[in-house]
Amino acid sequence: MSKSLGTGVDPMDLIKKYGADATRFGLVWQAMGGQDIHWAEEHVVAGKKFANKIWNASRFVLQNYALASSKPPSGKKPGFLGVSKPGFEELGSFFLASAADKKILAELRKTKKEVTRLIDKYEFGQALHLLYDFFWHEFCDVYLETSKKEPSVEVLRHVLCESLKLLHPFMPFITEAIWKHFGAKPLIIEKWPS
Numbered sequence: 201m202s203k204s205l206g207t208g209v210d211p212m213d214l215i216k217k218y219g220a221d222a223t224r225f226g227l228v229w230q231a232m233g234g235q236d237i238h239w240a241e242e243h244v245v246a247g248k249k250f251a252n253k254i255w256n257a258s259r260f261v262l263q264n265y266a267l268a269s270s271k272p273p274s275g276k277k278p279g280f281l282g283v284s285k286p287g288f289e290e291l292g293s294f295f296l297a298s299a300a301d302k303k304i305l306a307e308l309r310k311t312k313k314e315v316t317r318l319i320d321k322y323e324f325g326q327a328l329h330l331l332y333d334f335f336w337h338e339f340c341d342v343y344l345e346t347s348k349k350e351p352s353v354e355v356l357r358h359v360l361c362e363s364l365k366l367l368h369p370f371m372p373f374i375t376e377a378i379w380k381h382f383g384a385k386p387l388i389i390e391k392w393p394s
Contacts, residue, residue, distance in 0.1 A: 247371075
């Protein structure tokens, strides 16, 4: 984009057309380390589709939680993810009913470690690509599809909530809107997943 050549893009136009999260996604997605970004609006469109994917996956998890607990989730529940079990965040405290549970939790652990490393190195584009691949392919395409038969509600909620924390710097508005169904305090002040 060049101001002198008149090839600049007004981000406010993109925000009006696709939303703030999709615009942020498109910008960060293209920032892969070099100083120059070869701008393509298609990445903002991909951000809008990704936001839709996050929303639909969250609805699926919320619906399964509501069915399992026979009441809708509320941000007023005690403890992490509304469960007051000590050590709930640890892999060993989950009842792992299937190999799919073990696999998604291992992938989540690996993703959290790598995304944290990339963000610490200011490699935001690479971090977003990694998160996108994990959330869209590992969580939605593989794990959610397997979970449609017999969902592991605790694992579903844990993976979604940890993913929301990781995605929050890149897509703050949709993640915060979804988070209020899971957490008592705003996502922006939640502890970074470790």
